[in-house]
Amino acid sequence: MQKVLLSLAVVLLGLLPFSFVEANHNDYTPVTQSSETHPAYIDRIFTADGKTYIAADFIEWYEGEEADRVFREREQDPEMTEAPDGYYIVNDVSELQTFELSPDAEVFMQLYNRNGNIDEADPVWNEKIDVTKFVSLFGPNEEMNMKDFPYHLVIENNKIVKITQQFIP
Secondary structure, rough: OOHHHHHHHHHHHHHHHHHHHOOOOOOOOOOOOOEEEEEEEEEEEEEEEEEEEEEEEEEEEEEHHHHHHHHHHOOOOOOOOOOHHHHHOOOOOEEEEEEEEEEEEEEEEEOOOOOOOOOHHOOOOEEEEEEHHHHOOOOOOOOOOOOEEEEEEEHHHHHHHEEEEEOOO
């Protein structure tokens, strides 16, 4: 009986560390869309009168089956029936719209040059950074051009309150 209890205790103690292991919450999930969420390319970030502004070109962002459907409707290519890489971007009207960036906006990044060596830049899903860091990534000396990525901008009362970088493969 003692051996059985000892074996059970060893098994339970062996499993105990796994109870503290969380599942990977860093898997890619599409950005939840709402009437306040606007997919866009950021053209420039600038400061005027002590406030920071973003000039953005709104786009239409599609993923998965919806991307395939829109791709087939617009491209009419019999040899390609699916959107490459699982996403499709439509930008029929290239017009910049400017919004103030809230100084306490939430910013979530997927991929950027974290340590000064662009060769080591790997995706980290929804890494939260502050607004100051985000603005610095658009500096003239940055090796990775952050304007190449789409962003999902949440705009409330004409202010950007949340930015989520869209990962593109």
